[in-house]
Amino acid sequence: MLRLSFAFQVLNVLALASVKFSLLFFYLRVFVATPLRRFVWATVMILAAWTVTAIFSIIFSCRPVRAQWDITIPGSACIDQVLMVQSLVFTNVVLDLAVMALPIPTILRLQMRRSDKIGVLACVLLGFV
Numbered sequence: 672m673l674r675l676s677f678a679f680q681v682l683n684v685l686a687l688a689s690v691k692f693s694l695l696f697f698y699l700r701v702f703v704a705t706p707l708r709r710f711v712w713a714t715v716m717i718l719a720a721w722t723v724t725a726i727f728s729i730i731f732s733c734r735p736v737r738a739q740w741d742i743t744i745p746g747s748a749c750i751d752q753v754l755m756v757q758s759l760v761f762t763n764v765v766l767d768l769a770v771m772a773l774p775i776p777t778i779l780r781l782q783m784r785r786s787d788k789i790g791v792l793a794c795v796l797l798g799f800v
Contacts, residue, residue, distance in 0.1 A: 673740035680729045687763060688722040691770050698773060707777050714769055721766060725759050771799045 695718070698711045732755055733739045738747035778792050 673742075677729075677739045681726055684722060684725045684729065684759070688718060691718050691766060694770055695773075702774060702777050704777055707773065710773055714766075714773065717769075718766055721762060725762075728755055728759070767799075771796070 692715070695711050695715050699708060702708070702711075730736060732752060733747060733749040735744065735747060738744045738749060774795055775792065778795065779788060781788055781791070783791075
């Protein structure tokens with residue numbers, strides 16, 4: 672069961688990152704404004720760094736790695752797993768909020784009626800729920 676949990680943690684990070692990457696690349700196709708594209712590319716780079724860091728943190732949180740699922744290994748050492756997961760969750764939520772906030776200024780600058788802007792903004796934000 673511990674082996675499955677270990678694999679699930681890595682796959683979970685990859686799944687979370689792939690959803691965010693798909694939204695960011697969608698932004699690049701839909702919003703062609705130059706300032707937004709720079710922010711999207713910066714967020715892509717931050718997300719890539721977070722993904723790699725999270726995967727390495729999960730894989731190498733115990734020494735040797737096998738100590739993740741085999742607690743009988745003598746001389747093994749692990750970092751505080753709860754603190755690691757909490758920090759990954761916190762940074763994931765911050766990245767979620769950043770990805771969610773990126774299109775808002777561009778939508779607010781659209782030349783359309785206020786009620787239509789609110790409708791478009793509501794649709795975008797509803798998709799994040």
